[in-house]
Amino acid sequence: MWNNQGGFSNYDQAGGFDSPGGFSSPQQSSQQSRARTRTQxxxxxxxxxxxQCQHADEKFFIDGIEIAQVTIVGLVRSVQQGSNxxxxxxxxxxxxxxxVRQFVDIDVS
Structure with a gap:
């Protein structure tokens, strides 16, 4: 993003992004860590x-990225309420x- 002439390329000067407790540089990320991060x-x-997603071993993948939670914006065509x-x-x-099914907790007090 910034050039190496005094800019913030990886901000490695005395406790920057590449130090423990800071942020990792883009070069350290891999396809595997991106998939793990994406599932959260x-x-x-x-x-x-x-x-069209693919699934294997109880995991779902879209374009090679593991997916755990999704959001969809669309029209609700029908709703049916069951007991739970x-x-x-x-x-x-x-x-x-x-x-789509949404399970609801029924508090019996």
């Missing part, structure tokens, strides 16, 4: 991407509509 984030995807869950049909017009 919520990733925006389309319905078509979810339908809500069933939705979500459509973002990128693929066939997706059925």
């Amino acid at each position: 984030n919520i990733v925006p995807v389309t319905v078509a991407m979810v339908h 869950r809500m069933d939705y049909t979500i459509d973002d017009l990128t693929g066939p509509p997706m059925d």
Whole structure:
């Protein structure tokens, strides 16, 4: 981002980003660490991407990146309420509509 002429290229001068407790430089990141970091984030995807994702060993992958949580912005076409869950049909017009289940806790006090 900045040049090496006194700029903040990796800010390694006396306790910068590359020191313990600081931030790591972009050169230290690998494909494996990016996949591990990505699974802790919520990733925006389309319905078509979810339908085309690959899965192996209870893990889901989109474009080679492991995915754990996603967010989809779309139209709610239908809602059905059950005793312990809500069933939705979500459509973002990128693929066939997706059925989604949300399990709800019922507090019996």
